Amino acid sequence: MARRFIRRRKPPGSPGKKRRSPGPEKNAPPSLQASVLKVLAGQDEPMNETEIAQALHLSRHELFPLRAVLGYLFEHRVVEKKGRRFALAAGLERLRATLDLTSKGYGYAVPEGEQAKGGKDVYIAPHNLNGASHGDTILVAVTGSSRGRREGRVMQVLRRAFTRICGIFTASGAGGYVTPDDDRFPATLLIRRGDTLAAGDGMAVVADIVDYGSERQGPTGRIVELLGDARAPSVQIRMAVIQAGLREPFPAEVEAEAAGLVPVTTCTGDRQDLRHLPHVTIDGETARDFDDAICVEREGEAFILYVSIADVSHYVRTGSAIDREAYLRGTSVYLPDRVLPMLPERLANDLCSLVPDQNRPAFTAILTFDATGRRTGERYTKSLIRSRQRFTYTTVNQILYLHDEKARTAHGELVPMLEQARALTALLKKRRIERGSLEFNIPEPEVTLEGEKVAAIRLAERNQAHMLIEDCMLAANEAVAETLAKVRRPVLYRIHEHPDPAKLESFTDAAKALGFHLPQAEVNPAWFAQIIKQARNSPTEYIVNNLLLRTMQQARYSPDNSGHFGLAAPYYLHFTSPIRRYPDLVAHRVLGALLAGHASDSARPVPGKATDLAEAGLHLSQCERRAIDAERNVHARCSCLLLMDRIGEIFAAVISGVTAFGLYVSLDDSYISGMVPLTGMTDDYYLHDSRRYRLIGEASNRMYQLGDRVLVRLEQVDLAAKRLSFSLAPQ
Missing domain, CATH: 2.40.50.140 (Nucleic acid-binding proteins)
Structure with missing residues (x-):
């Protein structure tokens, strides 16, 4: 016979668990909690329920949710109770x-x-x-x-940070909803009929948040822009831009101010005429903003290096509309199909750009070095230069390092100067390496688009001409930093602190698992340099360099100089790219004020009366981080688009990470990353050896370790999550 179970009510006064104040998430919207706290924060004296209800204009039926909120806040020690009156907890x-x-x-x-x-x-x-x-x-x-x-x-x-989101629209009878593209936004956005902008089902859209909702009711919004097919690269890149909160068009007042600027074509005031020097720019094939030019001369055994940088500070005055917008952007962002510049095109690609055969105002660091590459003197001047040639890295590499006769003949007049630059930078690099400067070799993936299709993702080519320019820029940055530090001029340094001890311990475990012999010495830049040297040209070079990079602290901008660990440099700042980085513009202003004999507090290097350099350093570091995250986000999206129609294909890869949840892998050639989840490794039960970065099959003793070469099969492409899932193919 079937038995019936009847829940009996406890008699009054019977023992049992102490009743807890119910969480407000079950009884009242979070907006009520926020309102209660706001009211209490604005009062000097405690308030009772009635007074709080009156202050919030609550109706009678809203008193029970108010009571639940007050009980919850009291239990969690956010408010305190004095009789029947409530106040924010003392000392909170x-x-x-x-x-x-x-x-x-x-x-x-x-x-x-x-x-x-x-x-x-x-x-x-x-x-x-x-x-x-x-x-x-x-x-x-x-x-x-x-x-x-x-x-x-x-x-x-x-x-609120999120006032607008992008996502995928799903139609319904009542209108529809938008699933946010950013998984950090906690809920789908309800779109009522009439607010859909006639979006089609599955279309990528942009929506404004009209109401953030409550615990009982989700947020609502209205569609303000139709982006199109979510599988189009341009749409995915635009979604990444919106997700990162990057600024796109320049305000009208900024464009108008830029249009009214007068070009500098002659020497006036203290500006020195350096047009007789054979300056050249060396950049990538697609570059349009040329903010640095170099020239190298010999004086006996000594060298004179001229590093001439676009004089952005002449055109962009502190506090101007252009300056305020540049500060908000902080940096230019480079994406596969577009650039989001820090400065308007009129400045970035015209007035400030050191294009060939045109007079351009510059800020020149004139540095002298002895025959060993040791800096023996430095001088700085506002200047007027005239670039002789717009070189690419490819052409300079052909001239100097591949000894291509055709290229050398075509640029015969400039070859002697380039040869002197090669000789000097070889000495500079040697000295840097000797002091312990780290030479990371981490290939940068480059996305190639063909129309609305991701055609390829390959590693960007990097040759010795890149390093030649880098050594010149590093020399100028170090010299300016040391000059300003010694005269105690407040400026933004580029600092890189010592590695975190916990991350360092994890790295040493991983390096040992990969078979590296760790130096028995103090952990300093030279210690890391020895490991990089061991890994060079080995199958695990990419893994070791990435692990080392993760071990390091993030470089940042700060008015307090603590040196640059990675460069083993006691003084370092950014001076050489003011067209695309705001901290460089700060350095120009501070150095310019020093040369003009102005007191250190006579001019503001950043806009806003209340903005100090510590706040500016934090803001500009965040701008840089946001740009890097956006670029990585775009790479992840393009990786998914490239492989979306290649489910089932097998790829060669390297194990780049080992966790209790599975293996992270990087595909050869493209360095596209994905995961082999442990749930898919069904041939055995695998144990995770965290100290040796490996998975070991319990029955087969089969082992998968960090740095191992494997074949993987593509199983799933999740474009919404920007995630690739693989399985292990027969090895």
């Missing part, structure tokens, strides 16, 4: 911060005042986000700590 640390939300739902916030100082972030659990999204400026209450990390709760969203 409140911080203004920016939320970095992960795809797993939890977040981190680094308080604004501590970011420039490298302060530790605050962990925010999913149930403490209070409706905040990635990138939002938030008010955080620090509620405790765990394992040395502060934990907190979002009290209030001060400014």
Whole structure:
């Protein structure tokens, strides 16, 4: 006979678990929590429920959700209770911060005042986000700590970062919804009928967020732009630009200001005429903005290096419309089908660009070196130059290193100067390597588009002409940094701190697993240089260089000079690319003020009265990070598009990472990355040896280790997640 189970109600007063205040996520929208906290934050005296309800204009039926919120906040020590009155908890640390939300739902916030100082972030659990999204400026209450990390709760969203998203539209009878392209935005966006802009099902779109919603109801929005087919490279690149929040068209006032600038074609004031020198530019084939030119002379055994940089500071005055926009952008961003420049085209490709056979204003570093490559003197001047030739890396490589007679004959007048540049830079490089400067060899993937198709992804060619120019630029950057440091002029240095000890330990384990003999010496740049040298031209060179790069701290901009670990340089800043990097423009302004005899505090090198160099360094480091992330995002999207129709094909690859979840692999030639998930390795039960970076089959003893060569079969291309999944093919 079937038995019936009846839940019996406990009699009053019977023992049981203490009832917890229900989480507000079940009883009230996060917007109510934020409103309550905002009201309490603005009061000097505690408030009771009625007073809070009146301040929030709540109706009678909203009193129960209010009571639930107050109970939840009290239980989590965000507010304190005095009789029947509530106030923010005494001593509760409140911080203004920016939320970095992960795809797993939890977040981190680094308080604004501590970011420039490298302060530790605050962990925010999913149930403490209070409706905040990635990138939002938030008010955080620090509620405790765990394992040395502060934990907190979002009290209030001060400014929304996401006001517009891009994604894929799905039509429905009531209108439809947009699935965000960025998995850090936590919900799909409801689009009501009439707000779809006649988008087709599956189309990529841009939508404005009209209402951020609540816990009970998701956000709503309206479509403002139709992007088109999500499988088109141009559409995917545009989606990456929007996701990164990069600035696209220049404001009208910026374009108008640029159009009104007057070209400098003659020497006036303190500007020195250097048009007699055979300056040349050396760049890639597709470059359009030429911001550096070089010339090398000999004086007996000594060398004179002229590094002439576009004088952007002459045209871009601090606080002007162009300057404010350049500061917001921070850097130019280079993508396969477009450039998002820091400066308007009128400046970047015309007035400032050191094009051949045209008079151009420059800022020249005149550096002297002895026969060993040791710098013996430096002088700086505003100048007027006239480039003799727009060289490419390919042509200079043919002239100097391949000794191509046709190329040498075609540029016969400039060959002697180039030969002197080669001799000097060989000495400069030798000295850098001897002091421990790291020579990473990490190929950069280059995407080739043919119409609306990704034709190929290959490694960008890098030859000795690239290194010649790099050595000249490094010499100028170091000289300017040392000059400004010694006279104590506030400027933005390019600093690179010592590696994190925990990451260093992981690297040594990986290097040992790859069979490398680690130097028995102090861990300094020379220590790393020896490992790079061991790996050079070996099958694991790419892996070792990548592991080393991950071990390093990220280089950043700071007014406090702590040296550059990777270059083994006590003084370093960016001076040589002011057309595409704002910190270089800062260095130009500071050096220019020094040459003009102005006091260090007489001119602002960055816009805004309240903007100091520490804030500027943080902002510009973030701009650089955002640009790098956007470029990687585009590469991941293009990798998916390239392989989308090649499911089932087998590729040669190298194991670039080993985790408890599977193997990361990089495909030969293109260095496209993907994963072999452990769930797909069904031929055995694999154990993860984390110290030796390998998986070992329990029954077969088959081993897959970091650096191993493997064959992999493409199983899945997930364009929405920008993810490639592989399986191991028969080896």
